[in-house]
Amino acid sequence: MKNVSLDHLFAAAQRAPAEEFTNIPAGFAERIVQQYQKQQRENQTFLRVSIVSIGIAFVILSMVLGYNFETLGYSGVDDQEPIIELPSALWDPIGN
Amino acid sequence: MLRDELFCLIERVRSSDQCAAKELVEHLYPLVIRIIRNHLPRRESEEDLSQEIFLRIFAKLSQYRVNMPFEHWVSRISVNTYIDHFRKQRNRPEYRWSDFTEQQQFLLDNLCQNATQLTESAVEESREFLNYLMVSLKPNERAVIRWLYLEEKSVAEICDLTGWKPSKIKVTAFRARQKLSAAVKRPEK
Numbered sequence: 165m166k167n168v169s170l171d172h173l174f175a176a177a178q179r180a181p182a183e184e185f186t187n188i189p190a191g192f193a194e195r196i197v198q199q200y201q202k203q204q205r206e207n208q209t210f211l212r213v214s215i216v217s218i219g220i221a222f223v224i225l226s227m228v229l230g231y232n233f234e235t236l237g238y239s240g241v242d243d244q245e246p247i248i249e250l251p252s253a254l255w256d257p258i259g260n
Numbered sequence: 261m262l263r264d265e266l267f268c269l270i271e272r273v274r275s276s277d278q279c280a281a282k283e284l285v286e287h288l289y290p291l292v293i294r295i296i297r298n299h300l301p302r303r304e305s306e307e308d309l310s311q312e313i314f315l316r317i318f319a320k321l322s323q324y325r326v327n328m329p330f331e332h333w334v335s336r337i338s339v340n341t342y343i344d345h346f347r348k349q350r351n352r353p354e355y356r357w358s359d360f361t362e363q364q365q366f367l368l369d370n371l372c373q374n375a376t377q378l379t380e381s382a383v384e385e386s387r388e389f390l391n392y393l394m395v396s397l398k399p400n401e402r403a404v405i406r407w408l409y410l411e412e413k414s415v416a417e418i419c420d421l422t423g424w425k426p427s428k429i430k431v432t433a434f435r436a437r438q439k440l441s442a443a444v445k446r447p448e449k
Contacts, residue, residue, distance in 0.1 A: 169444045170437065172371040173393075174409040176378055176386035189307075193285035196314045197278055203315065 266330055273321060285314055288334055295338045298411070299403050313341045335421050339403060346399035353396050355443040364389055368444055393443055401436035408433055 269287070272280035292313050296306055316337055324333055357365065367385055371378070378386070390410075394402045407413040407421070408429075415426045422429075 169368050169372055169446075170441050173368070173386055173390055173444065176371055176383050177390040178410050178412070179378070179383045180387035188286055188289040192289070192310075193282040196285050196311060196318075197281045199311065200281070200315055200318045201278075203319070 291331060291334060292338050295335055298406055299342055309345055313338050316341050332420050336423050339422050343399045355396050357446050393440055397436050397439060401432055404429055404432045405436045
């Protein structure tokens with residue numbers, strides 16, 4: 165598809181003089197360097213916080229898993245009162 | 261700046277030398293600002309964008325390998341940052357002949373009839389009008405149109421500048437041309 169207007173527009177726009185380059189604004193380089201250093205510090209802090217958070221999460225998770233693992237092997241028989249003794253203890257009118 | 265001097269400067273920046281970082285910004289500023297000015301639709305956010313580009317250059321400087329010209333590497337980062345920056349911009353207008361002012365319609369008619377004898381003001385107006393039209397394009401389409409038709413770069417040169425494949429450049433240019441053609445097409449009476 166050949167569009168005459170568009171090609172003419174490109175040709176005319178191409179002939180427009182290029183913009184003159186202006187010098188670097190005062191303090192621009194310093195601002196960039198400061199921002200970059202600030203960004204680096206933030207990244208390092210974020211990394212440290214992330215590592216500490218992951219460590220804490222891992223400790224909590226292993227504690228929970230460890231507790232559950234202990235209860236898995238526990239039958240619960242030792243801790244129960246004998247079934248036969250229980251009614252008499254409940255219905256003893258003197259309370260001995 | 262010589263190639264060896266530049267590599268020495270890059271090494272110093274990598275080892276957190278602040279003076280070297282400032283020197284690198286000053287060295288690269290003309291290149292970056294030229295890319296930004298050529299592609300910005302208006303003079304908006306020029307400083308914000310240049311800061312964003314420089315911060316990205318510093319952040320990725322450790323990834324730079326010497327087998328590629330440093331200027332090409334910087335222009336790739338600049339172009340990609342520019343495209344990312346304007347990708348979020350959703351309100352791109354879609355122009356038709358009826359949207360243009362009488363002056364703009366006259367300019368287009370005049371371009372067709374007197375293509376060879378254009379006054380300086382007509383040339384300036386053409387550039388402004390093209391900038392106005394290109395607001396309707398996506399940032400990558402805008403960039404490709406500029407390189408191909410205004411700066412007369414070859415597809416291979418654009419590949420070097422952007423890292424895109426030739427097919428992507430051709431398809432992008434075709435789509436952009438279609439959009440612009442639809443805009444400047446005079447409705448048949």
